[in-house]
Amino acid sequence: MFYDTVKGGDYRARETNVYRLASVSGNIIDQCVAQGVPFAREYGGLLDTRSFGGVQVQRTFYARGQTGQQLLIGAYQALERQVAAGTVQMFARHEMLELIVKNGVARGIVARDMVTGEVTPYTADAVVLATGGYGNVFFLSTNAMGCNVTAGWRAHRKGAYFGNPCYTQIHPTCIPVHGDNQSKLTLMSESLRNDGRIWVPKKAEDCSKDPRQIPEEDRDYYLERIYPSFGNLVPRDIASRQAKNMCDEGRGVGPVIKEVDADGQEHEVRRGVYLDFSDAISRLGKAGVEAKYGNLFDMYKQITAEDPYEVPMRIYPAVHYTMGGVWVDYDLETTIPGLFVAGEANFSDHGANRLGASALMQGLADGYFVLPNTINDYLADHHDGKLPDNDPAVVEAVNATKAQIDRLLSIKGSRTVDSFHKELGHIMWEYCGMARSEEGLKKAVGMIRELKKEFWRDVNVTGVAEDLNQTLERAGRLVDFFELGELMCIDALHRRESCGGHFRVEYQTEEGEAMRHDDEFAYVAAWEYAGEGGKPILHKEPLVYKAIELKQRSYK
Amino acid sequence: MKLTLKIWRQARGAAQGKLVDYKIDNVSEDMSFLEMLDQLNEELTAAGEEPVAFDSDCREGICGTCGVVINGTAHGRGNSPVPTTTCQLHMRSFHDGDTITIEPWKAKAFPVLKDLVVDRTALDRVIQAGGFISVNTGAAPDAHSLLAPKLQSDRAFDNATCIGCGACVAACPNASAMLFTSAKVTHLLNLPQGQPERFLRVKNMVGQHDAEGFGNCTNIGECSAVCPKGIQLESISTLNRDLVWSLFRKDGFTVA
Ligand SMILES: Cc1cc2nc3c(=O)[nH]c(=O)nc-3n(C[C@H](O)[C@H](O)[C@H](O)COP(=O)(O)OP(=O)(O)OC[C@H]3O[C@@H](n4cnc5c(N)ncnc54)[C@H](O)[C@@H]3O)c2cc1C
Ligand code: SF4
Ligand code: FES
Numbered sequence: 001m002f003y004d005t006v007k008g009g010d011y012r013a014r015e016t017n018v019y020r021l022a023s024v025s026g027n028i029i030d031q032c033v034a035q036g037v038p039f040a041r042e043y044g045g046l047l048d049t050r051s052f053g054g055v056q057v058q059r060t061f062y063a064r065g066q067t068g069q070q071l072l073i074g075a076y077q078a079l080e081r082q083v084a085a086g087t088v089q090m091f092a093r094h095e096m097l098e099l100i101v102k103n104g105v106a107r108g109i110v111a112r113d114m115v116t117g118e119v120t121p122y123t124a125d126a127v128v129l130a131t132g133g134y135g136n137v138f139f140l141s142t143n144a145m146g147c148n149v150t151a152g153w154r155a156h157r158k159g160a161y162f163g164n165p166c167y168t169q170i171h172p173t174c175i176p177v178h179g180d181n182q183s184k185l186t187l188m189s190e191s192l193r194n195d196g197r198i199w200v201p202k203k204a205e206d207c208s209k210d211p212r213q214i215p216e217e218d219r220d221y222y223l224e225r226i227y228p229s230f231g232n233l234v235p236r237d238i239a240s241r242q243a244k245n246m247c248d249e250g251r252g253v254g255p256v257i258k259e260v261d262a263d264g265q266e267h268e269v270r271r272g273v274y275l276d277f278s279d280a281i282s283r284l285g286k287a288g289v290e291a292k293y294g295n296l297f298d299m300y301k302q303i304t305a306e307d308p309y310e311v312p313m314r315i316y317p318a319v320h321y322t323m324g325g326v327w328v329d330y331d332l333e334t335t336i337p338g339l340f341v342a343g344e345a346n347f348s349d350h351g352a353n354r355l356g357a358s359a360l361m362q363g364l365a366d367g368y369f370v371l372p373n374t375i376n377d378y379l380a381d382h383h384d385g386k387l388p389d390n391d392p393a394v395v396e397a398v399n400a401t402k403a404q405i406d407r408l409l410s411i412k413g414s415r416t417v418d419s420f421h422k423e424l425g426h427i428m429w430e431y432c433g434m435a436r437s438e439e440g441l442k443k444a445v446g447m448i449r450e451l452k453k454e455f456w457r458d459v460n461v462t463g464v465a466e467d468l469n470q471t472l473e474r475a476g477r478l479v480d481f482f483e484l485g486e487l488m489c490i491d492a493l494h495r496r497e498s499c500g501g502h503f504r505v506e507y508q509t510e511e512g513e514a515m516r517h518d519d520e521f522a523y524v525a526a527w528e529y530a531g532e533g534g535k536p537i538l539h540k541e542p543l544v545y546k547a548i549e550l551k552q553r554s555y556k
Numbered sequence: 557m558k559l560t561l562k563i564w565r566q567a568r569g570a571a572q573g574k575l576v577d578y579k580i581d582n583v584s585e586d587m588s589f590l591e592m593l594d595q596l597n598e599e600l601t602a603a604g605e606e607p608v609a610f611d612s613d614c615r616e617g618i619c620g621t622c623g624v625v626i627n628g629t630a631h632g633r634g635n636s637p638v639p640t641t642t643c644q645l646h647m648r649s650f651h652d653g654d655t656i657t658i659e660p661w662k663a664k665a666f667p668v669l670k671d672l673v674v675d676r677t678a679l680d681r682v683i684q685a686g687g688f689i690s691v692n693t694g695a696a697p698d699a700h701s702l703l704a705p706k707l708q709s710d711r712a713f714d715n716a717t718c719i720g721c722g723a724c725v726a727a728c729p730n731a732s733a734m735l736f737t738s739a740k741v742t743h744l745l746n747l748p749q750g751q752p753e754r755f756l757r758v759k760n761m762v763g764q765h766d767a768e769g770f771g772n773c774t775n776i777g778e779c780s781a782v783c784p785k786g787i788q789l790e791s792i793s794t795l796n797r798d799l800v801w802s803l804f805r806k807d808g809f810t811v812a
Contacts, residue, residue: 027696030654036694036744038688039712047702069618070716077688084684092677115568115669144613178586181595184615299617302636302644303588328565418594448786462606468568470609470671471601 001025003548005358008235009323009351010500010516011550014524015208016330017349024369025361029061031368033171037074039063042272050194060357065189071360075367096151099127102393105382106155106339110243110397112405114473117466119395119401123387125379126338128371129155130363133322134176135168137488138352138433139425139480141319142174142187149484154344161526161539163327163347165484166492169354169501170434171320172239174302175192176254180422185318186303187277188358193239195280195292196313198223200251200273200532211274212311215263218541230555237501237514238555240317243273243298244434245512247316254314265524266438270319276312282330289461319432321359323350323501324488326527327541331374332366335526338382340375342366342380347524352500404531405465408475413458419453424448424478424485432489438504445486452482455467487527487536494538509552518550540556557583557652563608563618564659568670575657581621581769585648589632590622592647593658593793602761610672617641617784623726624672630723641784659720662723663731665769668693676722678768679736685793686757687740702748712746715739717785724779724787730771735779737765739787740797745798755802762799 002022006013033047039061040048049058061164063070071285071406083498089323091111098110101124108123114386118304134149135141156162173193175186206214222232222242232239246252247269281289286309291356297308304314325347329356332340332348343363387394404521430446431437498507498514499521507515558581566573569666580596587595588595590612612622623645626632631642632650660668660770704712718739741758744750750757750784766772773792780789 027694029701029707031691031693033699033702034689034691034749036712036716036747038716038743038747039699039708039711041711043702043706045709046700046706063716066717070713073716077683078691078693081690085678090680092680144619145615146613179584180593181587183588183591183594186616255623261592297639298636299644302634302640302646305646305648335740345797372693414602418600432771459652460601460604462604463603467609468609468673471607526768 002239005349005355006082006545007551007553008355009349009353010514011045011351011518011522011545011548011552012499012524012543013349013351014165014541015545015547017356019351019547020330020370021358021362021365027369028160028361028364032071032074032364035074035078036205037063037070045361050191055449062191062357065191065293068360071364071395072478075364077269077471081276085349095473096129096131096402097154098397099151099155099336100387100393100397101158102334102387102391104159105337106334106457107384107387109151111399115468116426117469118498119398119405121387121389121398123391123394124383125383126375127343128340129326129345130367130373131345133325134481134484135319135322136253136477137424137485138168138319138428139422140177140182140185140429142171142185143320145184150477150480152341153480153484155326155334155336155339155341156527158336160336160339160341161528162324162325162484162487163524163526164324164352164491164550165488165527166320166432166436166495167323167347167350167500167527168432168488169321169323170240170245171316172317173275173315174318175291175300175340176314176316176318177257179184183466183512185528186299187318187320188300188313188315189293191235191298192275192313194294195284195289196277197221197279197313198232198239198243198275198315200246200253203504204250204252207251209252209268212278212310220246220266221253227409234330235353235355235553236320241434241503241512243315243317246273247271254316260456273315274312277308278312281309295431299490306502319465321354321431323352323354327524331377332370333374333378335528338378340371340378352502360435390439402465404476404479405472408459408461408472408479409463409465411459411461413460414456415460416459417461417478420451420459421474421478421481423451424481426441427451428485428488432485432492434493435503435505438493441489444489445493448482450488455479455482482485488538490524491527495521495525514553517554520551557585557647557650557751559583559592559650559653560655562655562657563672565608565671566660566668573671575659583647587647588615588643589626589645589647590643608672609670612643615643617644618719618746622719623661623721623723625657625661625720625726627657630661630726631721631784634796635784639782639784641719641723644784656681661726663722663725663770666722666725669709674722676695676720678770679720679722679733681694681768682733682737682761682764683740686753686760687744690753691743691749702746706744706745710740712743715743715746715787715791718743718783718787719785721784722783723769723784727778727782728771728773729776730780733765733768733770734773734781734792734795735783735789737761738791739785741795741798742791745794754798755805758795758798759802762795 093114100108131151134141252270364513432439528537666674724735
């Protein structure tokens with residue numbers, strides 16, 4: 001697993017971190033089972049396993065199609081136990097809006113009560129952020145509506161470096177976009193690739209036909225063709241990029257949509273590929289497929305009104321996970337002493353691409369097995385306790401938070417927050433999505449700056465500060481997404497190579513695979529904030545591989 | 557399609573709210589119900605009115621954040637054969653010209669915070685009373701050291717799918733959260749790890765359930781009819797059986 005994860009991350013992960021992750025992964029399963037997570041069992045009572053994208057052996061423990069959710073419920077129950085024991089105090093419906101830093105050390109946060117609007121400082125010996133990824137910078141993603149970068153970005157503005165912001169994972173198996181009012185994209189679990197076969201018609205003229213009418217010999221099972229040994233189980237970045245390539249070639253399926261490309265040309269494409277279960281149904285029977293994937297099939301039918309037992313599913317890649325995040329050292333401590341970041345919010349273990357099932361593994365490893373040790377180590381020398389509310393560092397952070405809220409509410413312009421967010425999302429998807437180019441990225445930086453200016457001139461944030469005000473919450477998050485989006489483009493622009501989820505069209509092999517430049521780019525890009533409008537400062541953390549040899553990834 | 561919406565509006569801190577009429581046009585049948593509300597909110601904002609507050613997060617039926625009562629049914633009832641969450645309801649379940657009434661969960665234990673948003677932390681407190689297994693981090697034994705029979709493990713899983721949305725409470729004429737509580741209890745009692753605390757758990761969780769102001773279960777079954785995860789009434793019987801047994805047993809003694 002150590003090797004798979006380093007390779008899957010396209011040799012852009014820190015080797016020591018991955019090693020640690022692989023070492024504690026077994027303890028994680030033990031811990032979760034003990035907490036009551038109902039993993040799948042064999043008839044003998046032992047835990048069952050299966051294989052997952054980017055891996056050829058069956059070694060992933062699972063709980064039907066909702067492993068992630070069950071692990072979360074396990075952690076939630078364990079947390080509620082601590083709440084009952086009085087060791088954890090829960091502040092539901094509170095949002096961190098600022099970090100308190102005194103003498104260069106993290107000493108607390110400022111949070112807004114999302115019901116009453118009250119802004120309060122909370123100070124402490126150390127701060128841990130576990131605030132998730134930033135996929136919603138693209139507006140449309142598989143992430144929850146509440147996903148945002150504010151906590152990490154506020155820390156960045158206060159001095160924490162931001163690592164590899166451009167590494168984004170685009171997940172291959174999502175339900176295609178249906179229209180302009182769409183608010184999120186739905187992921188169909190990756191496990192479907194175990195039994196479903198992905199194809200597009202060989203001939204563009206077949207794309208409008210009913211897929212059941214297209215004979216076997218006119219179908220292109222392109223992943224099986226290009227990657228005979230991994231087939232439909234290639235890592236996510238590869239599966240996604242190939243789906244895009246098929247559609248760009250004019251062999252996509254589903255409704256025709258109009259797109260405007262980088263040079264302003266409008267053209268028509270279909271954005272979808274088939275994920276076909278007819279083989280699996282004839283092999284396992286309909287009941288067999290239902291037992292494995294029933295809930296996913298129901299969900300698909302509910303959303304698309306098509307029955308996947310009868311007609312192949314249509315899928316298309318969507319933004320799913322962000323490998324980049326706040327830079328942390330081996331102890332998960334940021335460049336601000338006393339500030340630790342765990343889970344998807346940090347950049348740590350996945351390099352340029354993450355393998356299936358490893359996000360939760362990393363999050364649980366960070367929280368259960370890494371932080372308890374490293375934080376204790378930190379606390380041994382730092383126990384200054386709370387700061388008074390009138391401490392200048394506290395006052396500064398509280399005032400800055402209130403000032404931004406007042407500023408947002410005072411603009412009273414003509415455009416809604418979401419209209420800006422959607423526009424930002426379009427820019428990011430078009431220029432900093434699955435295929436990136438120097439020209440496009442440069443253009444995107446300019447567009448984002450303009451859009452941000454317009455936002456501050458013309459946004460309309462309704463309501464008042466002292467209330468449950470969801471428009472205000474979204475506006476505050478968007479402010480940080482603008483700045484993050486710009487840094488993502490700058491990072492993508494500077495990395496003149498392709499690796500994992502970062503694909504620069506200028507750097508590809510003749511077969512269209514990602515081409516790394518290890519001599520120049522085998523490092524983590526850790527960006528330092530240089531003030532409003534300043535040019536971010538790049539710090540390089542070299543990636544040294546001792547146990548594993550750097551190779552070009554091959555899944556053929 | 558064109559629709560008339562009757563939406564519950566209640567200011568924060570107000571004791572009462574009222575239904576307000578809104579017209580909405582250009583709703584596509586591919587939109588989800590919440591996307592339709594997003595569209596309404598965009599239009600309200602453009603007109604300088606305050607948008608309708610409602611909760612949602614995952615928008616794919618797994619987090620339990622989003623429920624509202626639609627035309628009298630918790631989460632609404634679309635043309636899907638199985639109940640879904642509000643976020644999984646699509647506009648193709650409605651027709652041009654329909655009038656749709658949208659209200660928050662109404663139950664004593666779920667105070668309205670604003671418009672359609674309610675406070676469901678009472679369910680968290682029911683979990684705090686015992687909906688867990690007492691194991692500290694790092695102290696877990698090898699996962700394979702505990703064998704779990706597949707069928708029981710599957711039953712645990714079926715109950716573990718509860719997302720804590722609270723629709724069962726909203727649907728129940730007694731505003732009881734017994735389906736939720738029984739799903740948690742049944743999940744844990746079907747696992748070997750759940751045995752040691754089994755009887756204490758059920759006693760404490762039911763005690764907290766009552767203390768939160770949820771009503772008693774009188775076997776009406778509305779809860780199970782709206783549960784988006786298909787939790788069965790049978791789980792309530794299981795809970796009741798263990799509750800009765802718990803009266804005769806100290807914790808730590810398992811069922812014969
Ligand atoms: C649809 C979907 C399916 C997935 N399936 C899998 C899977 O099967 N296996 C797997 O390994 N991974 C999976 N992943 C990825 C994995 O779920 C995430 O990477 C993981 O949940 C991240 O955990 P986290 O604790 O770091 O952050 P999150 O779970 O995102 O939690 C962050 C929390 O912080 C809160 N928060 C954010 N900002 C603030 C703030 N400023 N103040 C206060 N609170 C804040 C958020 O509300 C949220 O509750 C999936 C992801 C998605 C979207
Ligand atoms: S039992 Fe069903 S309706 Fe009740 S909270 Fe759980 S999922 Fe929701
Ligand atoms: S928003 Fe998560 S269940 Fe509906």
